[in-house]
Structure formats: structure tokens, C-alpha cells
Amino acid sequence: MTVTSRPRGSEAGSLETGRLGASPGGPPSRRPAVRSRRLPVAKRPRADSNRSGHGDASTPPRRGRFLVGLFLPLVLLATWQLIAVSGLVPAYRLPTPASVWLAGLDLAGDGVLAGHIAISTQRVLIGFAVGSLFGLVVGAIVGLSRWASAFAGPTVGAFRAVPSLAWVPLLILYLGINEDSKVLLIAIGAFFPVYTTVAGALRHVDGHLVELGRAYGLSRTNLLLQVQLPAVLPTVVSGLRLALAQAWLFLVAAELIFSSMGLGFLLSDSQNNGRIDRLFLVIILLAVFGKVTDALIGVLEKYLLKRWS
């Protein structure tokens, strides 16, 4: 526990002391919507060149990029509408966008939908937090110590090889069908991406910088805080991003198999009742929530990369 509180501490400390750079919070807080909905295609270097304000011909300006990103969903929506209305596919197989919208309003009306969303989000966030916290700690230990790596590396690797759904029966048997078992499954899903990226990144921190830290008499703790963790921070954030995607994946798995609430339950329930409009609704909701949470980490990642490199 103490080890994991460190990266956050160092992060906060470095951000705070890096006050000399450009005002950090500016652009993200001013236009969160635009940033959060940016396509995943928008990679780092492009974003940087865009930030400097000299968007060249091959990079659309930010506003334009947002509109470009909006184009494909609109086309999909229109195609969907066309096919549904044309009667090519029967309505019990493909609902119209309007009926999905109505199904959403219907569910939202008595607060049922909000309840499903709330419980699912809660599970994802807790599972993600727990899993990535442990991933950070174990990854840091295995990444920093050759002994720990030789000792625990193969075992963790073997556990990682277990398809995570294989844990479900055991989890249910041990913990029962409740929040704990679901959150634990999600945590298992979130653990491995963080563990792998953190351990790998720490193992490959530039040896020159580590030697420099030693030459200047940094203690092990200070070496970790001032050299190794800052060096791996961007990698850690991309690990967190992967972990979050995994968390949503395992959420749906857990809720499909054993739950009476949540978006995954709504999926299986709708399947049993033939409510194809609700199935579509949930899938769209999962896409939106997955993208929004991913974009939030993406904003953090971009911010860190800007400060760090």
C-alpha cells in the first residue's frame, strides 16, 4: 500500500513544482468536450503539433477534427435508419434508432436505467482502482528487483495465462454472487495490464540515469521517486488505459453471468425477453461510457507526456 501511494505523491509533487512551464490546466479545462470525444486515432505527435497552433495542411484543426470524428457515427446512424425503415431486415432483428431512443427514455423514466448505469460504473471504478493499485505495487516490486522478478515473475505470468473467466466459478463458490465477486473479477482484469507495463517499464529505465542517481547519492526511495517513477510515468498511464478497457470487458462478463443489476444484466435480461431495442441501447451506452472514461485517462496521458518528455 505504501509503495503505491508513492507514484501519486511523486506525480503530484512534480506537477506542482513544474510550475515554470506553460499553464497546465488551461486547454483541457476550457474544452473538455472536444478533447474527450477525440478519436483514438489522434496520436501524440499530431496532437503536439496541433497544440503549437501551426496546424499544417495534413492535420485538421481541432474543431475540424471533432467534426470529422462525428462524421462516421452520423453515417452509421443514417445507414441504420435506412436499413431499418426499408424492411430489408425485420424489426425484431433490427430496431429503428427511434425505437432504441424510446426504449432509453422508457427505461430512464422510472430511474431503472440510471440504477443500472450507476451500479455498473461503480463496479468498474472500484475494480479498476483495486486492480491497478495492486498492479502498480506488484509491477514495481518485480520491475525493480531482479530477485523479485526471478522469484515471482514466472508465477504471476502463469496466473496471467489463465483466461480470467475461468475464475468465475471459483469466485462464486468462495465469495458468492455479490458485489465482492464481481469487483474482484474486474480487479483481476485490470491488474495484469498495469502489472505488465509497470514491471517492463521499470526494468528498462535508462541505466545511465539510474547510475547518475546513484552517483549523486540518492537513496533507493529517492531514486524511485525522482528518477525511476517519473521515467515510467507515461508508460504507466498507457497501462492504466488498457486496464480500464479490461475493466469494462470484465464488467460485462461478470454481469452477464451472475448479476441482477447493471448494464450486463440488462443485456442478458433483454435477450431473454426479446427486447432487441434495449440490447442496442446497452451496447451504445457501453461504447459511450467506455470511450468517455478512456478519453479522461487520455487527457491525463497527454498532459503528462507534455510535461514529461
Add this chain to the structure above:
Amino acid sequence: MSITSVPPRTSVPALGVSIRGVARSFTAADGSIRRVLRDIDLEIGAGEIVALIGPSGCGKSTLLRQVSGLDRPSIGTIAIDDTRVTGVDLRCAVAFQEPRLLPWRSIERNVALGLPPGTDRAAGAARVGELLELVGLSGSRSLRPRQVSGGMAQRASLARALSRGPGVLVLDEPFGALDALTRLRMQDLLLDVHAAEPATILLVTHDVDEALYLADRVVLLGQDPDGPDGSSILRILPVPGVRPRARGDATLAQLRGELLEGLGVDSRHQTAAPHRTSKATATSTARDSR
């Protein structure tokens, strides 16, 4: 780059270094033992500048690592100011061939990394400001390492070493990766720094001219062809004249020839010059033997 003479500070006094009977062996991958250094005895006076010179792979850097405490001798002892070096030592500061700045920190904060632990915040900031002034980086204090040139990064690295307030400054080919012109400027800067902050300087270089321009004594390290395995001190050459020396000083020409000869380069090729190709080869070997 114009560094005017800075009044001497009352910092940590320069400290002498004694290297006594030092040898260092490494175990190779196949289990065989390879001796890199043997029988190194060297007394360096406080405030002296000593240049270590020798062919590639002769153990110059290894010896520096012993002095800075990053590595330990297999046999023998190293003492700074009569206290034995047993590990990384606060009295000694290192600058490497690469600047090794932390890319996520500003130049200023990189320099501050060298401050001795427990330095008062305000005093530390003042000291860093002073050193940035000394190495001519005051205007670049808030830049990131990737935003500055190689020479500026190397000056930051030097300032970081000085921020330690070291009694001994250990420099491992500090200007080796710089272009020729920047290197000459950095040499002058180092002399200015030495005048302002008189630490003992132990410097590894490949450049004979650099050694003769900077050092009080030049130590030639290498494998004795008739001796057992491992480099030892082949020769110690005191350099005459008071710094700053004229770069083309005629009295240094003879020393230069002697050193080049010690490095295995026949210096006579350079003056005779009937074969242009061999002259070029000889010069480039001496300069670029890294």
C-alpha cells in the same frame, strides 16, 4: 558563452586524493578473470587538475568510477582527504560524457539535483542561480533538456556536479561528445569554473591537446608491453606553465609528441609528411581513438 571571471567563492575547500595500490578485475561471462587495472599509485594534491589519458578500453573510466565510489577496487584503497572511499561519496561529484539530464525536469531543477541533501530551500535556489550564472545558463533555466544544445546540456551537467560543492570533481570525458569548437569553449569554461570554485579535478580525456591545455599533470595509462596483464601508469608528465596557457605553445609540442608516442601513435609522421595518407591516419587516431 562569454564567461567573465567570477570572484572566488568560499565553498568547500578542494581535497586531495590518494590512490594506493589499486587493481580491478572483472569476471568475464565465461568465468575467466580479466584484470583491467593493476598497481595504480597516484597522489593528487588539493586543487590540482590531473588528466588521465590512455587508449580506449585501458580502464580510465574504471579508475574514475573507483574514485567516485560507483565501483570498488579489487585490491588497494582510495582515499579522499585521508578518509577512505567506501561508496558514493558526498565530497566527490561526477560529470559523465553524456549530460544525463532528467528529461522531465527543467535545467534549473536538474542542477538542483546535485545539491547536498538537507540543503535549505532558499539557499539551494540561490546556489543554483549562482551556478547557472557561472556556466552561462541563466537565460535557459526553465527550459527542458531536449530544448537546449549539447554544449548547454553539458554545461548544465557541470553545474549540477558543482552544486554538490565537491572537494573533488570527477569528469569522464566531459567534452568528448561535443563538436570541436564547443569543446574549446568548454575547456575555457572549465578553467573559469576551477578559478571560481577551486575543486580538485580528475579528468579523463582522449584529447592530448585538451589534457595539455587543462592539466597540471597528465597521467598516461596503458598496458605495459613487458609487464603482466592490466593497465598501469606508464608515465606521469607534469605540464609546465601557468594556466591559461596558449593553445599553440611551442614548449608543449614536445610533450604532445611524447604523449602521442605513449599512446602508440608515431608523432614523427606528422612533421615529416611525405605520405599524406599516413599523416591523416596518425592525427585521426590520436583525436578519435574513442
